[in-house]
Amino acid sequence: MSNLKHLTYSALFTGIIAILAQVAIPLPFSPVPVTGQLIGVLLAGALLGSRNGLLSVTAYLLLGAAGAPVFSMARGGIYMLAGPTGGYLWGFLPAVLLVGLAVEKKESRTYLRIMVAMMGALALIYLFGGLQLGLILRYTPTQVLLTGIIPFLPFDLFKVFLAAIMYYKISTSLEKNGLGEIPLRR
Amino acid sequence: MELTKNITLGVYLPGNTLIHTLDPRTKIVATALLITLLLFIKSYLAYVLFLILIIAILIIATIPPGYAFCGLKPMLPILLLMWIFQLFLYSTPGATVIFSWWIFSATDAGLHMGNLISMRVLFLFTVTTILTLTTSIVSLTDGLESLLNPLKKIGLPTQELVMTMIIALRFVLILAEELDKIIKAQMARGVAFDRGNFIQKTRNLFPVFLPLFINAFKRAEELIVAMEARSYSGGKGRTKMKTLHMGRLDLLAGLFMLLFSVLVVYLILTIPPAI
Numbered sequence: 001m002s003n004l005k006h007l008t009y010s011a012l013f014t015g016i017i018a019i020l021a022q023v024a025i026p027l028p029f030s031p032v033p034v035t036g037q038l039i040g041v042l043l044a045g046a047l048l049g050s051r052n053g054l055l056s057v058t059a060y061l062l063l064g065a066a067g068a069p070v071f072s073m074a075r076g077g078i079y080m081l082a083g084p085t086g087g088y089l090w091g092f093l094p095a096v097l098l099v100g101l102a103v104e105k106k107e108s109r110t111y112l113r114i115m116v117a118m119m120g121a122l123a124l125i126y127l128f129g130g131l132q133l134g135l136i137l138r139y140t141p142t143q144v145l146l147t148g149i150i151p152f153l154p155f156d157l158f159k160v161f162l163a164a165i166m167y168y169k170i171s172t173s174l175e176k177n178g179l180g181e182i183p184l185r186r
Numbered sequence: 187m188e189l190t191k192n193i194t195l196g197v198y199l200p201g202n203t204l205i206h207t208l209d210p211r212t213k214i215v216a217t218a219l220l221i222t223l224l225l226f227i228k229s230y231l232a233y234v235l236f237l238i239l240i241i242a243i244l245i246i247a248t249i250p251p252g253y254a255f256c257g258l259k260p261m262l263p264i265l266l267l268m269w270i271f272q273l274f275l276y277s278t279p280g281a282t283v284i285f286s287w288w289i290f291s292a293t294d295a296g297l298h299m300g301n302l303i304s305m306r307v308l309f310l311f312t313v314t315t316i317l318t319l320t321t322s323i324v325s326l327t328d329g330l331e332s333l334l335n336p337l338k339k340i341g342l343p344t345q346e347l348v349m350t351m352i353i354a355l356r357f358v359l360i361l362a363e364e365l366d367k368i369i370k371a372q373m374a375r376g377v378a379f380d381r382g383n384f385i386q387k388t389r390n391l392f393p394v395f396l397p398l399f400i401n402a403f404k405r406a407e408e409l410i411v412a413m414e415a416r417s418y419s420g421g422k423g424r425t426k427m428k429t430l431h432m433g434r435l436d437l438l439a440g441l442f443m444l445l446f447s448v449l450v451v452y453l454i455l456t457i458p459p460a461i
Contacts, residue, residue: 003346004418005410011350012406015357016399019365023391036391055343059350066326067198067318068355078314082221084307136225137268137303143275162388169392170399177400 010056013044017060018070034155035072038125041092042099042118042163047170050100057096061089085148087132091125098124114167118160198322204435205247205320210329212436216443217317223450224309229457232450233305239446240312247320254315261311265304272300325430327351332430353409361402368397 017040024035045053060070061081069076071089081089102117103109130144139147200206205213220236227233244254276296285292318326331348338344372393373379379390 004413007346007350008353008406008410008413011353012357012402014350014354015361016402018354018358019361019398022362055347055350056354059347059354062327062330062347063323063351063354066323066330066351067321068323068358070358077318078217078221079311082314083310136306138272138276138299143271147271162391166392166395169396173396173400174403177404 006052006055009048010052010059013040013048013053013056014059014063014070016040017044017057018063018068021070021072024073034159036159037072038122038156038159039163039166041096042121042160043167043170045096045099045121046103046114046118046163046167048100049104050097053096053100054093057092061092064089084133084136085129088125088129090132091128094124094128095121111164111168115160115164118163119157122156122160199249199253199319200322201248201320203247203320205243205316207435208439209430209432209436210321210325211333211430212432212439213317213321214326214329214333216439217313219443219447220313221310223447224306224313226454227306227450228302229453230301231457232453233309235446235450235453236309240309240316243316247316249316249319253319254312258308258311261307265307268307269300269304272303273297276300323355328426328428328430357402357405360405361398364401364405365394365398368394368401 017037020036020040022035041057044056047053048056064070064076065078065081067076071080080086098121099114099117102120103114126149130141130148133139133148134141134144224236227236244251273292273296274290276299277293278295282294283291284294284297321329327348331344334342334344334347369379377390377393379387382390
């Protein structure tokens with residue numbers, strides 16, 4: 001695959017993550033809506049593989065840092081990365097790497113294994129997010145767990161489930177449309 | 187399902203002031219320096235220094251205060267919550283209780299901690315907002331590329347990364363348009379996006395996102411063909427229409443920032459933390 005293809009598909013997924021981040025399903029009981037950002041990142045890893053997935057997510061974070069409103073609820077700026085919740089964004093990097101590495105092995109492309117890899121990715125995001133939240137706001141690990149992880153866990157697990165379904169639907173749909181031979185993985 | 191409408195690209199406020207004309211690299215490094223300093227500040231005096239610096243920059247860059255602070259509005263409830271959190275939950279052994287109610291009690295250490303943390307978040311926000319208000323996305327990406335250049339030696343594809351960012355910016359707009367079209371098309375076919383419970387709303391995402399993905403991949407293929415036809419190969423030997431230059435002003439700004447950091451570090455080291 002040419003360099004140009006790598007680049008264009010990575011850029012495409014940067015765009016897709018940015019768009020998915022703007023799609024919000026409002027919740028009746030919480031001010032924070034469910035957004036599709038995480039799904040975008042997991043799909044980037046699953047469909048692009050580790051190298052291009054990483055390129056795509058890095059471009060996403062840098063674009064956001066440069067002020068493009070690509071983060072959820074059309075926010076942007078370095079504050080998003082340097083602020084208390086920035087760790088959840090930094091965590092996308094190891095997350096996409098993990099999912100990418102997992103799908104690069106042919107035998108691990110089963111439904112269950114992809115889900116497990118995506119859950120591992122979620123754990124990495126929580127680790128980074130929790131660390132930065134704790135460091136900037138001086139929270140104890142329990143406080144981090146109560147404010148930064150547990151309230152979001154059910155929704156994020158649901159998103160992981162959704163991302164795994166979408167991965168399968170998209171890859172079969174791509175094959176049907178004659179785009180299946182796009183060598184998405186290195 | 188809701189989609190954030192009117193995606194405008196960036197919050198850049200065009201201008202021709204001293205701050206605007208500085209090299210983006212100077213501004214990025216200065217912002218990074220200020221962020222680092224903010225993470226270590228524990229005294230009110232240092233924050234006063236920061237406040238003076240920020241007001242000075244806002245005046246020089248002629249940024250209306252409304253612009254610099256309007257983004258803060260949605261954050262205020264969270265900030266207040268954080269403050270209350272620290273006030274009641276943080277305490278040190280020798281702290282005096284200043285207020286107590288039922289099982290909650292607030293100490294002076296908690297109050298101090300709450301104040302410091304809230305100010306840290308406020309200043310982090312303002313400092314980073316100033317960077318994006320005075321620097322366009324294109325010059326920021328140029329600056330980032332140049333700053334990341336040394337990492338090329340360890341195998342980081344910086345040029346590829348910057349090109350990815352630029353193409354992605356275009357894709358965001360295309361995809362937003364496409365998404366709007368698909369949503370309308372599916373509504374015409376009877377998909378009720380605004381009705382149903384959480385599960386139904388989630389299921390409604392599939393008839394939107396599958397076509398979006400397929401169309402997006404087709405777009406990408408078209409773009410690749412178009413770029414190959416124009417012999418774009420990316421990477422090595424690409425030249426720029428605008429190149430970055432560091433001037434005397436950048437040197438002065440750099441020296442000033444250095445002086446400021448030394449002062450703040452001095453304050454951090456000499457004033458004993460109150461907590």
